[in-house]
Amino acid sequence: DTAVSQTPKYLVTQMGNDKSIKCEQNLGHDTMYWYKQDSKKFLKIMFSYNNKELIINETVPNRFSPKSPDKAHLNLHINSLELGDSAVYFCASSTSPLELFFGSGTQLSVL
Amino acid sequence: DAKTTQPPSMDCAEGRAANLPCNHSTISGNEYVYWYRQIHSQGPQYIIHGLKNNETNEMASLIITEDRKSSTLILPHATLRDTAVYYCIVRVNTNAGKSTFGDGTTLTVKP
Numbered sequence: 001d002t003a004v005s006q007t008p009k010y011l012v013t014q015m016g017n018d019k020s021i022k023c024e025q026n027l028g029h030d031t032m033y034w035y036k037q038d039s040k041k042f043l044k045i046m047f048s049y050n051n052k053e054l055i056i057n058e059t060v061p062n063r064f065s066p067k068s069p070d071k072a073h074l075n076l077h078i079n080s081l082e083l084g085d086s087a088v089y090f091c092a093s094s095t096s097p098l099e100l101f102f103g104s105g106t107q108l109s110v111l
Numbered sequence: 112d113a114k115t116t117q118p119p120s121m122d123c124a125e126g127r128a129a130n131l132p133c134n135h136s137t138i139s140g141n142e143y144v145y146w147y148r149q150i151h152s153q154g155p156q157y158i159i160h161g162l163k164n165n166e167t168n169e170m171a172s173l174i175i176t177e178d179r180k181s182s183t184l185i186l187p188h189a190t191l192r193d194t195a196v197y198y199c200i201v202r203v204n205t206n207a208g209k210s211t212f213g214d215g216t217t218l219t220v221k222p
Contacts, residue, residue, distance in 0.1 A: 004154075035212075041196065043155065043212035090154050097204055098145050102154030 003027050006091045006103040013081055014111055021076045021106045023091030031055075032074035033092040033100065034066060043090070049074055081110045115199045120217045123193075129186040131216050133199030136180040141203050144175060144182045147212065148195040155198065155212065158184065189220045 006023040013019055025032060033056075034046040047066045048056035054066070063079040078085060091103040116134040123129040135144065145160030159166055159173045161182070166173045172185040186193055198215040 042214070043149075043198075045211060092154070097202075098143055098160045099157045100147075100155070102156070104154050105152075 004091055004093055004101050004103040006089075006106055008106060009104065010107050010109075012109045012111065015081055015083060017081050018077070018079045019081060019108070020078070021089055021091075021108075023074050023076070023103060025072055025091075025093040025101070027093055027095075027101060028072075029093040029095045029101070030071055031094050031097070032068065032071070033094070034074065034076050035090040035092060035102075037088040037090060037105070039087070047074075047076075078108075081108075083110050086110045115201055115213060117197070117199050117214065117216045119214060120219070122219050122221055123186075123189045125191060125220055125222050126188055129189040129193065129218055129220070131184040131186075131197050131199075131218060132181065133184070134181045135199070135201045138179050138201050139203075142201045143204055144173065144179075145200050145202075146171070146173065146184050147198045147200065148193075149198070149212075149215070150192075150195040158197075189218075191220050191222065194218060194220045 004025045031050045033048045035043050036046055037043045046060050049068045051071050052068045065077045068074045086109050088105045088107050090105050092100040094100045143160050143162050146158040147155040149155045159168055159171050161173045161175050175182045196215040196217050198212045
């Protein structure tokens, strides 16, 4: 009965590979987000989708492409992974912009 | 979003009230104050938010000064499970708003 679930929890891969992280929410929320938390624990928004429409796209390399097949899912695809992409990626959803529900995170390690 | 300043760390004795301050002297009239916390290795968890009035819920109380330039999150009876990083964020209440979680305050509750 997890509200916001993301898979995988851990992802270890080589530089140059392409990988995806999946996120699903069963809360009926219209808005979903991807956040990146770097090694200094600074949590920054990357993307936001509302009813499958992109509404926030921060300064993120084009190698990162979010895809929302329906409003309950927001996946993150990353091409040509680089060392600097190593971080924890959090998916979140909300019905109110003030109350976000976060997933448990995906720890990405690029070797 | 208005900038916020929080002490990097605080300690609190178990069972005592934990008072976490936040300065947001550049806050605008339509910006809300909201608080999240992040327990180690988990996603951030919403705690509470407010605009002008003090707020209370089952988790905490939020005290906002009359000039709205600072606020205090109060955990009335801290437990060991309240040990976490607490983030104070100021932003408008729209989906187009951007949420970046800054350094936060690491609260350590000690037995």
